Ligand SMILES: Nc1ncnc2c1ncn2[C@@H]1O[C@H](COP(=O)(O)OP(=O)(O)OP(=O)(O)O)[C@@H](O)[C@H]1O
């Protein structure tokens with residue numbers, strides 16, 4: 067049977083981030099993609115021009131439409147902008163017997179805030195304990211744990227805190243915002259792995275975080291182990307950045323054709 071993955075996230079009409087990036091990633095990795103919209107976002111490579119949130123009850127209705135009818139082999143969430151929506155997502159994900167990937171989206175690449183300030187407590191209380199893996203970048207991890215992160219050792223400590231104190235099964239701290247090589251730290255409560263790739267000199271990194279977490283979700287839906295899922299996804303996102311498109315007037319999008327092209331599939 068085809069593997070089926072669900073994304074619960076906001077939209078990007080310019081096609082680089084959010085649900086659009088997630089569905090492209092699922093497709094390229096051979097997974098049947100399904101999507102629930104939290105917020106319709108007017109955005110492009112230059113920034114966010116406007117947002118229009120779904121009522122939380124309608125988010126619930128959308129997830130029910132999927133889970134009452136379709137198999138779900140893995141689920142991810144991205145932008146969940148309000149406390150009510152976080153509660154609705156937690157209530158629904160509790161009924162889904164499949165790996166759950168949290169990309170704790172807080173700000174767009176352009177610096178625009180994408181969630182309510184008060185949402186952090188709900189995140190910690192209801193969502194993080196449900197996570198098979200959570201994938202914060204460094205600024206997101208700093209907000210979650212409340213201390214600043216400078217070194218790889220700090221990244222390790224953040225991952226450990228998120229697992230042992232906040233209750234996620236695993237945490238992947240992404241170092242895309244540091245200088246030097248693109249280094250991410252994964253901890254699953256007992257084992258560590260550091261994933262590195264060369265830093266690609268490009269401004270076209272719109273949607274990298276969405277692409278990475280969607281690839282992890284796709285791999286988990288196919289039954290790969292957590293560590294293999296991150297390994298494959300790191301290769302996927304690095305290829306997508308290496309061949310990213312200079313489209314639009316700002317930070318261009320990742321290239322989802324790159325992974326298969328580099329493997330001549
Ligand atoms: N210039 C780059 N070259 C190579 N890899 C990169 C580069 N920038 C980011 N990455 C990698 O891309 C992945 C996504 O990380 P990043 O920290 O950019 O996520 P993010 O900030 O959540 O993304 P977004 O901008 O979509 O919110 C990580 O594996 C990171 O190491």
Ligand SMILES: Cc1ncc(CO)c(N)n1
Pocket residue numbers: 075076077078083084085107109144145171173174175272273274275276
């Ligand atoms: C909808 C959405 N989710 C996530 C991001 C972060 O890249 C974005 N820009 N837009």
